[in-house]
Amino acid sequence: MAGPLSYPALALAGLFSFLILRALYRVTLHPLAKFPGPKLAALSSAYQAWFDLRPGKSYIFEFPGLHEKYGPIIRITPNMLHVFDIAAYNEIFKIGSRYDRHPATYNNEASNGFFNVLNAAKAKPWRDAYQPYFSKGAITRLEPLIHLRINKFLSVLESAASRDIPVDLSMGFRALTSDLVTSYMFADNGFGLLEVKDFQSSMLIALEEFFNFAQWAMYWSNFIAWLTIHLQKLTKEQQEKFMPALAATNWISEECGIKVKRIMQNGGSGGSFSTVFDAWAKPSEKRSWTPSMKQMTADAFTFHGAGTDTTAHTLTTTTWHLANNKECFKKLRKEVSEVITEPDSEQLVSTNLLENLPYLRAVVKEGLRMSVGVPGRLARVVPDGGATLCGRRIPGGTAITSVCYCYHFDPKYFPSPNTFDPERWLSAEAPQLEPRFVAFSKGPRSCIGINLAHAELYLNVAYLVRKFDIEAFETTAADMEWTDNFVVTTNGHLKVKVKKAH
Numbered sequence: 001m002a003g004p005l006s007y008p009a010l011a012l013a014g015l016f017s018f019l020i021l022r023a024l025y026r027v028t029l030h031p032l033a034k035f036p037g038p039k040l041a042a043l044s045s046a047y048q049a050w051f052d053l054r055p056g057k058s059y060i061f062e063f064p065g066l067h068e069k070y071g072p073i074i075r076i077t078p079n080m081l082h083v084f085d086i087a088a089y090n091e092i093f094k095i096g097s098r099y100d101r102h103p104a105t106y107n108n109e110a111s112n113g114f115f116n117v118l119n120a121a122k123a124k125p126w127r128d129a130y131q132p133y134f135s136k137g138a139i140t141r142l143e144p145l146i147h148l149r150i151n152k153f154l155s156v157l158e159s160a161a162s163r164d165i166p167v168d169l170s171m172g173f174r175a176l177t178s179d180l181v182t183s184y185m186f187a188d189n190g191f192g193l194l195e196v197k198d199f200q201s202s203m204l205i206a207l208e209e210f211f212n213f214a215q216w217a218m219y220w221s222n223f224i225a226w227l228t229i230h231l232q233k234l235t236k237e238q239q240e241k242f243m244p245a246l247a248a249t250n251w252i253s254e255e256c257g258i259k260v261k262r263i264m265q266n267g268g269s270g271g272s273f274s275t276v277f278d279a280w281a282k283p284s285e286k287r288s289w290t291p292s293m294k295q296m297t298a299d300a301f302t303f304h305g306a307g308t309d310t311t312a313h314t315l316t317t318t319t320w321h322l323a324n325n326k327e328c329f330k331k332l333r334k335e336v337s338e339v340i341t342e343p344d345s346e347q348l349v350s351t352n353l354l355e356n357l358p359y360l361r362a363v364v365k366e367g368l369r370m371s372v373g374v375p376g377r378l379a380r381v382v383p384d385g386g387a388t389l390c391g392r393r394i395p396g397g398t399a400i401t402s403v404c405y406c407y408h409f410d411p412k413y414f415p416s417p418n419t420f421d422p423e424r425w426l427s428a429e430a431p432q433l434e435p436r437f438v439a440f441s442k443g444p445r446s447c448i449g450i451n452l453a454h455a456e457l458y459l460n461v462a463y464l465v466r467k468f469d470i471e472a473f474e475t476t477a478a479d480m481e482w483t484d485n486f487v488v489t490t491n492g493h494l495k496v497k498v499k500k501a502h
């Protein structure tokens with residue numbers, strides 16, 4: 001009989017044996033055992049955590065080197081493959097794709113909107129209800145609202161120019177993109193973040209804090225969801241004091257809930273333009289199924305989350321590079337001046353007009369390339385029966401992914417990938433680059449907000465360059481270095497000093 005002291009020793013020995021046996025299984029009998037990659041990655045998820053959970057590091061930055069060494073399909077964790085091959089990418093992310101979203105990335109017990117529906121065919125009717133509100137036509141009709149918000153943003157910059165004080169553009173762009181998406185969803189002033197002094201909204205600051213730890217949340221998503229549900233029992237004051245990120249996300253959720261409810265109770269937004277939730281509220285929208293209030297609130301939360309940091313970070317990246325590339329800046333100013341003849345008029349020119357400017361188009365595209373939109377491992381599941389990618393048979397049920405970063409920073413197609421070079425989109429090689437541009441992903445779950453994002457990018461970049469001379473202020477390249485925290489997060493903020501252009 002074991003003495004009392006030996007029970008812990010027995011338990012430890014049991015655990016140790018289990019870990020050894022599991023490791024052996026993973027490198028011998030496991031269905032992915034024959035796929036190449038670092039042995040440590042095959043043995044344990046701790047290998048990817050080693051990169052992801054250290055400040056300033058991301059596992060995705062290792063992928064190009066690993067592909068160089070091991071080929072187009074590699075095993076990045078015991079249960080996940082990564083493929084770096086554009087034909088395979090197009091197969092996984094094609095329209096009608098049978099590769100569903102993988103629960104590892106998308107199953108969040110705290111959220112139950114259309115974003116979390118894993119099967120694309122099941123998500124389709126739900127997503128399709130929103131789609132017309134994000135069409136090119138709908139966003140063109142929305143331009144008066146977009147102009148209103150951008151004018152407000154530009155007026156803050158004008159005021160800073162006249163007082164010769166710096167502006168935190170990382171926060172400014174977030175305030176703008178958040179206000180835009182929320183005022184569109186709710187046909188009101190949205191969250192009103194552009195009104196907050198110096199763009200320093202406590203909600204945005206708390207959200208940034210949250211994203212800095214998003215990788216941790218991804219690793220323990222079910223635990224975090226459980227914790228979130230239980231921490232709801234704290235008072236608002238306690239949450240704000242001890243868990244500002246939780247308080248911020250709760251606040252967003254509550255506001256979304258209140259505003260969606262109002263629209264539903266009124267049978268529509270009643271504003272001068274149709275808004276996203278008219279999809280369910282308007283009696284004319286006859287549907288056989290309507291999401292619950294909880295599900296619509298989750299959708300509103302998703303639209304806000306998906307539409308804020310992504311676009312804001314692209315604007316930050318583009319502005320940073322323009323501020324540091326005087327030649328690009330001059331060339332762009334010259335081009336946009338041809339269509340923006342009255343830069344101080346509140347009547348902004350249309351996105352459609354700006355989209356026809358070749359150099360501006362190249363600048364926006366290069367900004368999107370370098371900012372990597374959604375950097376994370378947007379994992380998919382290989383369909384039942386398996387699949388053949390890059391000539392290799394992959395078992396059904398395997399988790400597989402293919403990150404944007406590998407394509408956008410591939411030196412074979414984008415020489416000097418860390419250099420901001422809009423000219424590459426105007427060169428003879430441009431047709432070969434287009435298929436490797438995957439900022440908005442592809443297929444049935446690609447970005448629903450692409451037209452809104454484009455309108456925001458074209459208008460902001462054009463007007464910033466037309467109206468202001470821009471100098472980075474106390475911001476270094478190290479501040480702009482980024483990591484994958486599901487959204488892109490940077491080490492620091494882009495601060496600038498702006499002067500009214502003559």
Ligand code: HEM
Pocket residue numbers: 114115116127181302303304306307308310311314372373374378438439440441444445446447448449450452453
């Ligand atoms: C530069 C800006 C943007 C970039 C680079 C971007 C990129 C992406 C990408 C890569 C995805 C696919 C994510 C996945 O597979 O998990 C996505 C999905 C999505 N995006 Fe965007 N996005 C941007 C702006 C916006 C805007 C302005 C909205 C407006 C609300 C938006 C709403 C969404 C939504 C709701 C989804 C989820 C679609 C689904 O679940 O089927 N995005 N976006």
